[in-house]
Amino acid sequence: MSMISPSPSHRFLPAVWKLIRLRLQISFNGFKHASTIRKILTIVAGFGLLVFAGTILFLSWILLDFLRSPELRQYLGMDVSPFLQAMPVLIFTSLFLGILLSSFGVLLQALYLSGDMDFLLSAPVPIRAVFLSKLLQAVLPNFGLIGLFGLPLLFGLGLAGHYNLLFYPLVLLTMIAMVLAAAGLSALLVMLVVRLFPARREAEILGFIGAILIFTCSQAGNLFNSFGRSTDLSGAQVSNMFSLLMRFNTPWLPLNWAGQGLVALGEGRWLTGTLLVMLTLGLSAAAFMFALATAERLYYSGWAGMQVVARKKKPLRTIQAGVHGETSRPLTTSRAIPVVWLRRLLPSPVWGIVWKDFLLLRRDLRNLSQLISPLIFGVIYSLMLFRTGGQPPPGQGQAPDWFMNSFHSLLAYGNVGMSLFVGWWLLGRLSGMAFSSEGRNYWMLKAAPVRAGHLLTAKFVVAYLPTLAMGLFFLTGISFVQKIPLAGYLYSLVAVAMCLAGMNGILLAFGVLGANFKWEDPRKMSSGNLGCLGQFLAMLYLPLSFGMFIGPLWLIPAFNGPQVYGYLAGFILGVGLTGTCALLPPWLVRVKVERLGDA
């Protein structure tokens, strides 16, 4: 019997190339087997990026040239050249810090949580090669994104400043060196943290914090604006900003050496430029080599440590206790009453699914980050509402009373519409993804004797209860601020509860039609266009259903009819429409539920 003796890939660089070539092959195969439309879109997107980079290059060239003009210097009364010289320093510092911070999450995923680690580490490939290929694979998208903006800006600066030709390749070389150094240091941080905390939990927490931070920051601007912070910049502020940026351009910070050296080389100050650029390249190489050498030890031991799963006892603080049997710990009375009430009200399988879904929503941080965004949105906009008091502008006081009253109502109910919008957002996740969120676990429900109607009811309840609670919470707060009369408040309660129920029905039905159980990452839960269509239709339904409730409240008084008729007509029309939307779409898809998960 002949034996084939494989030669181990002990040589470092060929092994790295083999691993990178594998990645390229996978990407190429993905493109090759994609649909024609996707191929065309990919090519168009590639050209679009090139055009985008070209546009930035052109604009920065023109703008920076303009900033150097004597006319502008005369107009501003200051010389902006030092600021222009500080620009590369800012770009390189942002690049380094950006890669250092943004790479933590992707490196954690690539180095410890990717599915091919068993395969790679059992192959005769040096661990350093695995580390480097994973590092490059993780960092390239971020580098591409930063480079897309940074490179054209720097080249534009070079063109505007008539820098010599050596400037351009050195910009690229320095950028690559600093990216590798930042990524190496970030990887070191990841490897150290993984030794202390489990990688998977770390990724969950990181994703949660990242999502919350991004969303809060994106909405914070609106809040500041509502509190009267002006975003207009005066000439003095611009001047202050320039001087602050220039103060940042100190020669003592190693991060600044790259930018300063490149500008010096571009301007022909060879000695300073060469020294600073060489120092940057040397330090970057040292940092990267240190990371690479340390990875040999830290990476493998960290990864190996992950394979030994240490289980920790978690105290059960559960809603299942007291409703599941005598052996469980008792609940406090305040919590037990609604839970027990719900337990008695719902059939056993429905209760089981509701209870299970609430536990999973609470425990999986990946779900929680998606659910908390609407809550932050609601809180920020409620604060803005508190600020304005929700009163209509008085104008010149010539408008008739009925118009002002109707306008006040519209504003009041319009703000209720905001809480419905938050509800729409939350339901998009809870209801639209109610079935998809089961993922590969769906077989348990499918193999169990659970009616389609029970399954739909359970998913309806899971989506509806938190949304209703949040909608009513906002409504109560807004009504309190706007001093809405009790009757109006109660009417709004019914309107919000029913509008949300109708929306829940629509989104749930579309969630069934577009259910996708084959996902690993919850962000990829939604597939196809049906989910988007459901969201779109629910968005159209929102003003329509709400209009049914509040339309008659304006129309009937406008025609001198009694207000109570307005309430009555609104109630009948609104409940009719929303009730139909709550029940009919799920009823229509019940047959589809029975066939879900057939594979």
Add this chain to the structure above:
Amino acid sequence: MPEAILIETHNLLKRYGDKMAVNNVSLAVHGGEVFGFLGPNGAGKTTTIKMIVGLLQPSSGKVTVAGYDVQTQPLLAKASSGYVPDTPNLYAKLTGRELLRFVGDLYDLDRKQAAQRTDELLRMFDLTAAADDTVDSYSHGMQQKTALASALMHDPKVLVLDEPTVGLDPKSARLIKDILRQMAERGAAVFLSTHILEIAERMCDRIGIINKGELVAVGTMNELRSLGKAGEVSLEDIFLGLTGGAEEAEIAGILK
């Protein structure tokens, strides 16, 4: 006299586009019987099993479980059966105890009875110490045992298992074999697919062999021996004779 038929497939057929995954499979499993379902990779074992437990709709043909048609009376059929898949995808963020209680709710068990049964099963599968840990911290074997425990929660008349012993240590594998035998002795029908011929030979009262979607042999060990060529005494010989002679020769050639 044999007990009632608890699993019956009649001309079961499943087609994926042009590919025939299962072709006219007809078989019957009685109560008190352990039925082994063997076949090479891709022969149609898992597809057949999924149709029996109602996870997959047949292209044509009929399946009855405990006398109920899986297509027309799915709830009654599912209430009578327990299923353990080849890959135990369980809710990762539930604890073992919570998972079993959830299954108790799905099968509409009485609360006290479910709690008692949960404790019994956890003890039986040696999972009590890990009962309050989330499933994502379990090893593959523990997840497999949890899946089996959840299939046994409602004490089903029919138990269907797809590769139940994969990834289990010898002690757990032995435990599962004992449990399956006890289930059969109490009158349940046990239908299991396996690649481990030794398990099939020792445990199963009857064996079905599927190849390329078609049921090529069904019977007791003695009946299968009589089907094979002279000298084929072990199940391995019979299995290879019925399903993989050509491939076997090819592999031997490569290894020469």
